[in-house]
Amino acid sequence: MKKLSAPFTAVVSDIHLADLESPHPSIPLWKKFKNPEYFIDESFQLFLDHIQAQTSAPIELVMNGDIFDFDSVMALPKEPLFHISWLEARRGLNPEELKSHFKIKTIFETHCIWVKAVREFINKGNRVVFVIGNHDIELHWASVQNEIKKQLVIQDREDALTFAEWFYISNGDTLIEHGNQYDPYSLCMNPVTPFINKHHHLTLRIPFGNLAGKYMINGMGLMNPHSENSYIKGSVWEYMVFFYEYILKTQPFILWSWFWGALLTLWVTVTEGLHPSVSDPLTIAKRLEEVAMRANATPVEVIALGELHAHSACFNPIRLLKELWLDRVLLFILVVAISLQIFLFFNAVAHVSIWFFIVPFAILFPVFIFYARSIRSGVQESQEGAFKKIPIAAKITKVKRIIQGHTHISKHCYFEDVEYLNTGTWSPAFYDVECTKPFGKKCFAWIHPSETGGERISELFEWKERSKAVRIDAEKSLS
DSSP states (O other): OOOOOOEEEEOOOOOOBBOOOOOOOOOTTTTGGGGGGOOHHHHHHHHHHHHHTTTOOOOEEEESSSSSSSOOOOOOOOOOOSSHHHHHHHHHOSOEEEEEEHHHHHHHHHTTTHHHHHHHHHTTTOOEEEEEEEETTTGSSSHHHHHHHHOOOOSSOOOOEEEESEEEEEEETTEEOOOOGGTTTTTOOOOOOOOOETTTTEEEEEHHHHHHHHHGGGOOOOTTTTOOTTTOOOOOHHHHIIIIIIIIHTTTTHHHHHHHHHHHHHHHHHHHSSSOOOOOTTTHHHHHHHHHHTTSSSSHHHHHHHSSOOOOOGOOHHHHHHHHHHHHHHHHHHHHHHHHHHHHHHHSSSOOOHHHHHHHHHHHHHHHHHHHHOOOOHHHHHHHHHTTTTTHHHHHHHOEEEEEEEESSSEEEEEEEEEEEEBBBBBBOOOOTTOOOOOOEEEEEEEEOTTTSSSEEEEEEEEETTTEEEOOOSSOOOO
């Protein structure tokens, strides 16, 4: 199959289509961000009309990862053809093929306007490329891809729909990748062979960050999974105010939900990380060729880009403990245990007052506070490390620009001699529980021929007010 060419390319990412959750009868703010009023379907339909109005030539639309949010789907089949565990009933189905197929059908039934818009876009002679991200890793299943093709492709065209494992090279000048492969908390450990055997079932290995969303955030309905700002606060006082205003009336035992969800996240991440990938050494060369063909690349480029991937955090349990805040819980328990042991020791010799517990605790507690305040999340550090790999990735693929998503922060700048764009997020992300303060910008990259007929040029636009594109000027450099 020859490499695809594309004079006009549009790139979007991080739409996070999921299922609908009806308003809770007694808790109206519970997962309010999943209400239909925040769906982007009609806005996306207008966006597709907008880019088609820019040219009469066929357009290549690259859906650059996290288009679907399988981890957030909580719907269950009425007459299941598979076993559903107690945990799945409360935190969502596992990433097994039949269950993933059910989830993509549920997403399409929920977002029928979006499906219709993309179907019409393809039917007009355009093509769509899905680059798999961390929230839609379940696109690796063949039946899931077939269901998408069944829903979106009417015409019998070989190039109408493509699924790329983690990157795609557009027209030989642009490397498009979701960006999660540089994030140790969100990468697919082996996107060439992503499956593992678990309890005699073939399944997908889900990244740590996604497991945290599945087992923790799915059970904490006032926390928005698309914006950490909705639940990560800047001070103890902000946490107290948030707890009093919202949590106390709706989920007073939220600390317990968080605790067992965090422990489960840690356990599943570490144990699944130890499972070897399911692969056939006799067909790995053919598999590499398939990945390269779908990515518009060569097997050598596939292997070289794979070498740039981050080292999965699942091999560093201490690092995971810190991200889950379980290290602070353990330290606090240790402070209490030491103080209690001192009290019991002296109390065994002679009856002493409670001050023999309070004083040691008061002395040790500042140590706990000092440690807790000194911890910094490694997520920001990993994002900064990812930028350093931009020039190397560009050299490997011989491109002039790189487009990513994943961070939900739009950007257009230059790093050394490489143009860098990030298309932000179209997800229902909000700073607040009441969904009144949107987070992030709904952006798209538009790559088109220059007026002089030379190399293609790229622009970053913010899609505003449902039908208006505003250009975002590029920064001079990325520090």
